[in-house]
Structure formats: structure tokens, C-alpha cells
Amino acid sequence: MTIDNGLLQDIRAAVAGRREETIAFLADIVAQPSLLGHEAGVQDRVEAEYRSLGLAIDRFEPDLEQIRVLPGYSPAVLDSYAGRENVVGLHAPREAKGRSLILNGHIDVVPTGPENLWTTPPFEPSIRDGRMYGRGAGDMKSGIAAYCAALHALRSLGLQPAAPVVLQSVIEEECTGNGALACLARGYKADAAVIPEPFDQSLMVGQLGVMWLTVRITGKPAHVLDTSAGINAIEAAYGLFDALRGLEAEWNEPAQRHALFRDHAHPVNFNLGRIEGGDWTSSVPCTARVDIRVGFYPGMALAAVKAALEGRIDEAVRSRRELRGARVEIEYRGFQAEGCVLATDTPLMTTLSAAHQRIAGAPIRQLASTATTDARFFALYGGIPATCYGAVGGGYHGIDEWVSLDSMMQVAEVLALFIADWCGLEAR
Ligand SMILES: [Zn+2]
Known part of the structure; x- marks a missing residue:
């Protein structure tokens, strides 16, 4: 009217x-x-x-x-x-x-x-x-x-x-x-x-779409008198998130962007929102848990986003020193939100x-x-x-x-x- x-x-x-x-x-x-x-x-x-x-x-x-x-x-x-x-x-x-x-x-x-x-x-x-x-x-x-x-x-x-x-x-x-x-x-x-x-x-x-994932990392405990005998789960967590940062940077490349976000300064944001791990200052931490938030473009299927994340994580486990020998488990809980x-x-x-x-x-x-x-x-x-x-x-x-x-x-x-x-x- x-x-x-x-x-x-x-x-x-x-x-x-x-x-x-x-x-x-x-x-x-x-x-x-x-x-x-x-x-x-x-x-x-x-x-x-x-x-x-x-x-x-x-x-x-x-x-x-x-x-x-x-x-x-x-x-x-x-x-x-x-x-x-x-x-x-x-x-x-x-x-x-x-x-x-x-x-x-x-x-x-x-x-x-x-x-x-x-x-x-x-x-x-x-x-x-x-x-x-x-x-x-x-x-x-x-x-x-x-x-x-x-x-x-x-x-x-x-x-x-x-x-x-x-x-x-x-x-x-x-x-x-x-x-x-x-x-x-x-x-x-x-x-x-x-x-x-x-x-x-x-x-x-x-x-944008938003996905939450929880990553649990199991390293190997050791006395700090020889830290090289252990696998530090907290350092592994940082290595893992650093590898995901590479994917974030790629998705922000102009050629990769969805048209709606062409003029945005930095549309896709990955966030390491929570971390917990370790139990003693003088022990190499055996476990760590990180909660990560990932943004992605409209039109990207959830399965494709997961595949991209898991591919990057697998590669990090194989190639990064901090992650060598660590066990990594991924759980998708919270937002599985398409754009x-x-x-x-x-x-x-x-x-x-x-x-x-x-x-x-x-x-x-x-x-x-x-x-x-x-x-x-x-x-x-x-x-x-x-x-x-x-x-x-x-x-x-x-x-x-x-x-x-x-x-x-x-x-x-x-x-x-x-x-x-x-x-x-x-x-x-
Ligand atoms: Zn609100």
C-alpha cells in the first residue's frame, strides 16, 4: 500500500x-x-x-x-x-x-x-x-x-x-x-x-559461510631435560594453524574471491579462538585442543571446505617439523553454515x-x-x-x-x- x-x-x-x-x-x-x-x-x-x-x-x-x-x-x-x-x-x-x-x-x-x-x-x-x-x-x-x-x-x-x-x-x-x-x-x-x-x-x-572445527592433537610426553624425546602438542597446534593460514591467504587472493566480496579488505578470516593443552611446566605437553573458526564464500559446499582444510592439515602433518609423529583428530561441532x-x-x-x-x-x-x-x-x-x-x-x-x-x-x-x-x- x-x-x-x-x-x-x-x-x-x-x-x-x-x-x-x-x-x-x-x-x-x-x-x-x-x-x-x-x-x-x-x-x-x-x-x-x-x-x-x-x-x-x-x-x-x-x-x-x-x-x-x-x-x-x-x-x-x-x-x-x-x-x-x-x-x-x-x-x-x-x-x-x-x-x-x-x-x-x-x-x-x-x-x-x-x-x-x-x-x-x-x-x-x-x-x-x-x-x-x-x-x-x-x-x-x-x-x-x-x-x-x-x-x-x-x-x-x-x-x-x-x-x-x-x-x-x-x-x-x-x-x-x-x-x-x-x-x-x-x-x-x-x-x-x-x-x-x-x-x-x-x-x-x-x-560468508562459517565452519567451526575442533582439532585434538596428541604428541608424546617427555621430561624437559630432553625435549627432543617428546612431541610438543601445543607447538604442533601452532604449526597446524599456521598451515591453515596459508589456505586463508589463498582464499583472500583477488582471483579466488566471490564477486560480492571483491572490494572487501580481507573477507575470509580464520580464527584460532580457543586453545588448551599441557599439564606441567617442566613436561613436554602431550595433548592440545584448538577450536578454529573458518570463513568461506557462498557457493562453496561444506564437503569441499572440509576437504580443503583436511588436505592442508594432512600435508602439515607430513611436512612440518612441529607436527611430525603427532596424532591429529578433527571434529566438526558448532557452525556448519553455508554462505x-x-x-x-x-x-x-x-x-x-x-x-x-x-x-x-x-x-x-x-x-x-x-x-x-x-x-x-x-x-x-x-x-x-x-x-x-x-x-x-x-x-x-x-x-x-x-x-x-x-x-x-x-x-x-x-x-x-x-x-x-x-x-x-x-x-x-
Ligand atoms: Zn548477531
């Missing part, structure tokens, strides 16, 4: 009128330390917010037996999904005239790192200079606050979407995506899906871009993400056009994570206008 300027101004004023409540809601959910395995507290608060929007609630644990056989599944990081629920809020219109919509966001956050490096504690949200600081403030509790604000604003005008709208608050975006996959498996579909990840109000047009390209000429992309242009007064920028997001489930396995569009922020996965509150509220305006246009409106 066409949104005339009068309605546009009403929507903008209604969103602005929700500023205080939206920031308070964001503070409530940032204060919940929703690290992996600790999702229930924040989901209680999100559920209450969904209820205040008059939505029907579906709260459920991912069904491991159901999802483990589906494309897109990543081997679970924790042993169980017991008590670890997704929350879905359902809006049913009086009369479905427009296009249906999924608004998705994840509530899981990554570890804080050393808390003493934070200016204020990571789970005590703090507002300074128009920014809210806290783990998850940007990535991506701000997105959940923004889409709730958009629907609240329409309600305050006596309006509601004239199409089904599904709000999803999911777990495990940061390690498997199995929360979003479980929503898809439960049958939630729509004509489009938007995820307000904090991507500086740009429109996501594609994303994807999101078509830009779809009604979703043009409608959302137009909403941004009208609110922000400037054309939307496009972003090819070098990280993965849950958009892949909708786009690759659900047949649902999807993208990410969310607030300006920074410090994600680092120290002093923040989100711009003005930007979050502008995203709420854009989403409200987009909903009005995409779904149509009816009187409450």
Missing part, C-alpha cells in the same frame, strides 16, 4: 513516543546475561513484551531429533536443549490482505572477555553519549527492541498489520543457528523475513530500501557480511526472501559493546513504515 505523508508523520511520531519504553526494554534484556545455556531469563522478558503487543505465544525447545536430519543443521555445542527455548509471538490479522512477515532476532550473546577491561560491567547496561553499552546491546537485543517498538507504535495509532506477522526470539545464533532452524522446522513461513542485526543501517545482500547471496531485485529488498530512504533521507548502502547470520535458514532452506537491517553500533564480540539509541529508534521507524507498506494496515 502507499503510505501518504500524513500517515508517515503519524508513524514517525508514534515511534518517537515509544523511545523511553523501548530503551527501558532494551536495558531489561541487556541486563539478562543470556550466554549459551542461560537463555530462559531473557526469554521471560521477551515473552512479556510480546504479550504486551497482544500476540499469541509459542515457546518451545528446539527438537534435536527433528532438526538434526535437516539441511542447515549444525552439530549442537551443548548436550541438551532442555529449558532452552525459542519464543515466538504471532499476530493474526482480522483479515489477511497484505503480505506476511517474519521479524527474527537472536537473544544469545557471546562471552564478555575480561570484565575488568569494560568501562562499565557488561551486564549492567549504561547509557553514555547517546549510546547504550553492554554485551548484546547491539548484537542484537537492539534489533528485538526495534521491531517491538515498531509494532507498539502502530498499535498506539489504533492500527495493526493486515497480514500474519511472526516475531521470533531465538537461541544459538552465535554458535549453530539451531534456534532459527527449529522455528523453520516448526512450520513458520512468511512472504519475507527481516533480521535487525546491527549492520549500520545497511541492507545485507549476502554473507548465501540474497537477490536485491525482490519486493522485500526494494520495499525495505524505499522505507529506509524515506526515513533516513539517503539511499541505503549494501553490505556483504563476512560473518554468518540466521538469514541463511530463510533464504537457503525456507524459500523465504530474507535480509538483515539494523542499528549502528560497535564492539561486537569485543569490549564495551554499544548501540546508538538514535539509530535503534530510526530502525524502528523504518520497520514500522516497512510493515505498513509490506503487510498493509487495518484498524485494531
Whole structure:
């Protein structure tokens, strides 16, 4: 539907009128330390917010037996999904005239790192200079606050979407995506899906694939009076990762790149994220375990990525001094996430871009993400056009994570206008 300027101004004023409540809601959910395995507290608060929007609630644990056989599944990081629920809020219109919509966001956050490096504690949200600081403030509790604000604003005008709208608050975006996959498996579909990840109000047009692998290395223990009698598993781990760095460099070569990432400084990133090993300062360490994250381009099959990694590791075991005689075992656990390209000429992309242009007064920028997001489930396995569009922020996965509150509220305006246009409106 066409949104005339009068309605546009009403929507903008209604969103602005929700500023205080939206920031308070964001503070409530940032204060919940929703690290992996600790999702229930924040989901209680999100559920209450969904209820205040008059939505029907579906709260459920991912069904491991159901999802483990589906494309897109990543081997679970924790042993169980017991008590670890997704929350879905359902809006049913009086009369479905427009296009249906999924608004998705994840509530899981990554570890804080050393808390003493934070200016204020990571789970005590703090507002300074128009920014809210806290783990998850940007990535991506701000997105959940923004889409709730958009629907609240329409309600305050006596309006509601004239199409089904599904709000999803999911777990495990940061390690498997199995929360979003479980929503898809439960049958939630729509004509489009938007995820307000904090991507500086740009429109996501594609994303890299991400794979996690755990490598266990067994060396040979020895007394340090003759270290050459042993095989140092920790030094072997460094040798192994150094060999993978060679593959990373190759994939970043201009000729090897996917077109979407042609102009990016360094799209493919390999990360040695965790290491443990050894047990005594004066003994050559016998065991080491390293957890590695690997990025790769859309269109590369998971099997091909594994083959490339394993080929490089095998070669290192054969040829590198540090690895000679070491036993190497590889386990794929966590992200086994394919990359994807999101078509830009779809009604979703043009409608959302137009909403941004009208609110922000400037054309939307496009972003090819070098990280993965849950958009892949909708786009690759659900047949649902999807993208990410969310607030300006920074410090994600680092120290002093923040989100711009003005930007979050502008995203709420854009989403409200987009909903009005995409779904149509009816009187409450
Ligand atoms: Zn995120």
C-alpha cells in the first residue's frame, strides 16, 4: 500500500513516543546475561513484551531429533536443549490482505572477555553519549527492541498489520543457528523475513559461510631435560594453524574471491579462538585442543571446505617439523553454515530500501557480511526472501559493546513504515 505523508508523520511520531519504553526494554534484556545455556531469563522478558503487543505465544525447545536430519543443521555445542527455548509471538490479522512477515532476532550473546577491561560491567547496561553499552546491546537485543517498538507504535495509532506477522526470539545464533532452524522446522513461513542485526543501517545482500572445527592433537610426553624425546602438542597446534593460514591467504587472493566480496579488505578470516593443552611446566605437553573458526564464500559446499582444510592439515602433518609423529583428530561441532547471496531485485529488498530512504533521507548502502547470520535458514532452506537491517553500533564480540539509541529508534521507524507498506494496515 502507499503510505501518504500524513500517515508517515503519524508513524514517525508514534515511534518517537515509544523511545523511553523501548530503551527501558532494551536495558531489561541487556541486563539478562543470556550466554549459551542461560537463555530462559531473557526469554521471560521477551515473552512479556510480546504479550504486551497482544500476540499469541509459542515457546518451545528446539527438537534435536527433528532438526538434526535437516539441511542447515549444525552439530549442537551443548548436550541438551532442555529449558532452552525459542519464543515466538504471532499476530493474526482480522483479515489477511497484505503480505506476511517474519521479524527474527537472536537473544544469545557471546562471552564478555575480561570484565575488568569494560568501562562499565557488561551486564549492567549504561547509557553514555547517546549510546547504550553492554554485551548484546547491539548484537542484537537492539534489533528485538526495534521491531517491538515498531509494532507498539502502530498499535498506539489504533492500527495493526493486515497480514500474519511472526516475531521470533531465538537461541544459538552465535554458535549453530539451531534456534532459527527449529522455528523453520516448526512450520513458520512468511512472504519475507527481516533480521535487525546491527549492520549500520545497511541492507545485507549476502554473507560468508562459517565452519567451526575442533582439532585434538596428541604428541608424546617427555621430561624437559630432553625435549627432543617428546612431541610438543601445543607447538604442533601452532604449526597446524599456521598451515591453515596459508589456505586463508589463498582464499583472500583477488582471483579466488566471490564477486560480492571483491572490494572487501580481507573477507575470509580464520580464527584460532580457543586453545588448551599441557599439564606441567617442566613436561613436554602431550595433548592440545584448538577450536578454529573458518570463513568461506557462498557457493562453496561444506564437503569441499572440509576437504580443503583436511588436505592442508594432512600435508602439515607430513611436512612440518612441529607436527611430525603427532596424532591429529578433527571434529566438526558448532557452525556448519553455508554462505548465501540474497537477490536485491525482490519486493522485500526494494520495499525495505524505499522505507529506509524515506526515513533516513539517503539511499541505503549494501553490505556483504563476512560473518554468518540466521538469514541463511530463510533464504537457503525456507524459500523465504530474507535480509538483515539494523542499528549502528560497535564492539561486537569485543569490549564495551554499544548501540546508538538514535539509530535503534530510526530502525524502528523504518520497520514500522516497512510493515505498513509490506503487510498493509487495518484498524485494531
Ligand atoms: Zn548477531
